[in-house]
Amino acid sequence: LSAAGKSEPQPELHIKPNKDASYAPVAMVLAESQRLGLTKLGIVGSEQFVQ
Secondary structure, three states: OHHHHHOOOOOOEEEOOOOOOOHHHHHHHHHHHHHOOOOOEEEOOHHHHOO
8 A cells, every 4th residue: 555655646446345344454444545645545346235
């Protein structure tokens, strides 16, 4: 994440949802991404959870 935050242009960080995942590790990644200045975040594959 540190290298991505320094890259120009910044790559997009993709987060793939998992119904069995704990929230804490995801929150840590999001917080660290914000701290490092990453601005391109995307949740991919969430359409599988739409009812």
